[in-house]
Amino acid sequence: MRTYPVEIAGVQRELPIVKVGDQVAVALLNLLGDSELTEAAARALSERIPEQAEVLVTPEVKAVPLAHALSVRTGLPYVVARKTVKPYMVRPVTREVVSITTGKPQLLVLDGADVERIRGKHVVIVDDVVSTGSTLKGLKELIESVGGKVVGVLAVFTEGAPRDDVIAIGHLPLFEPEG
Amino acid sequence: MTIMETYPITVGNVTRHVPLVETLPGMRIPLVEFLGDVELVREAARLLEPHLPEETEVLLTTECSPVTLTHTLAELRDLPYVVARRRRRAYMEDPLIQEVPSLTLGSSDTLWLDRRWAERIMNRKVAIVTDVVSTGGTIKALDRLTYRAGGHVIARLSVFQQGQREFNGEAFALYNLPIL
Numbered sequence: 001m002r003t004y005p006v007e008i009a010g011v012q013r014e015l016p017i018v019k020v021g022d023q024v025a026v027a028l029l030n031l032l033g034d035s036e037l038t039e040a041a042a043r044a045l046s047e048r049i050p051e052q053a054e055v056l057v058t059p060e061v062k063a064v065p066l067a068h069a070l071s072v073r074t075g076l077p078y079v080v081a082r083k084t085v086k087p088y089m090v091r092p093v094t095r096e097v098v099s100i101t102t103g104k105p106q107l108l109v110l111d112g113a114d115v116e117r118i119r120g121k122h123v124v125i126v127d128d129v130v131s132t133g134s135t136l137k138g139l140k141e142l143i144e145s146v147g148g149k150v151v152g153v154l155a156v157f158t159e160g161a162p163r164d165d166v167i168a169i170g171h172l173p174l175f176e177p178e179g
Numbered sequence: 180m181t182i183m184e185t186y187p188i189t190v191g192n193v194t195r196h197v198p199l200v201e202t203l204p205g206m207r208i209p210l211v212e213f214l215g216d217v218e219l220v221r222e223a224a225r226l227l228e229p230h231l232p233e234e235t236e237v238l239l240t241t242e243c244s245p246v247t248l249t250h251t252l253a254e255l256r257d258l259p260y261v262v263a264r265r266r267r268r269a270y271m272e273d274p275l276i277q278e279v280p281s282l283t284l285g286s287s288d289t290l291w292l293d294r295r296w297a298e299r300i301m302n303r304k305v306a307i308v309t310d311v312v313s314t315g316g317t318i319k320a321l322d323r324l325t326y327r328a329g330g331h332v333i334a335r336l337s338v339f340q341q342g343q344r345e346f347n348g349e350a351f352a353l354y355n356l357p358i359l
Contacts, residue, residue, distance in 0.1 A: 018270040019270070020269045020270050028270055032242075032246065032260075032262040033259060033260050033261050033262055033296070035253045035254040035259075035260070038250065060242070060243050061242045061262075064214065064246050064247060065246060065250040068220070068250060068251075069250075071217045072217050077215065078215055078217075080214045080215055082243070087202075088198070088200045088202075088210050090198075114215070
């Protein structure tokens, strides 16, 4: 198996390189299941959170432990944007985004109670990897549609084309699929 | 569905007034939300940790709501954890696919475990962690996934048990959640 070495705040990992389409393979970061790496990333990113941040917002589910760990360190509350409308939600707000890698539409959902925690607040988006930015764009639009102001984006890695609108610890290249 | 009122839920030193939701006509349950609540998660993890057997080698949970609880328990005990997903991901190779037994006909749920993650369970002593047990369907599915991955379930831990226990597997829960 091909791997790609990364280091996050002194913690080293070999990320498996996996095929995600006919044309492209990616180095797979999985914070789910790796509390040591999650805490290291939270340690590094907590020092770089914009000062005016009042609330963190993260998309379900891979970045959720990171948002939790950042929240523990900074005392800032966090909100999870879900990918489905749950039957118990009250006045949920949704936005559909089309993933460039999978071509499939994906829903982003804020429960009504969470909308109240975002409205009028300075929001920092937390994600694990920002690649094409389609989720990020949809999430920004969703937050702004309910009256939040996005003041920054934090990610462990950017991927593919370098981008300067994301505060990241590192950058991952894209790979050719094997064979 | 109508939100009727709130109900007080206490975990150790943390109390939350959570919404009561009517899931079926005439049946209301308190809706506990662990996502987004750092204080509640840390208190629940602190109280569950002594019930985690010494010999536990890996924790197993599902997305999404028990993830931060499992992360916190894993950190307290310096253990790895594995998350069974509820949707197939593009990068999964040769995943284990497990139906979740459901009491409601026609509503099926499926768990997906990538082979790379299944390998972390093989020959390991596994503790299943969740936030709320109701029918036990998810726990049964995680039991079955562990067996199929070659692991051994040595504990099943939950913060809440909702209503009466209706499954055979023994799950330990810190508190009971009433059905009103």
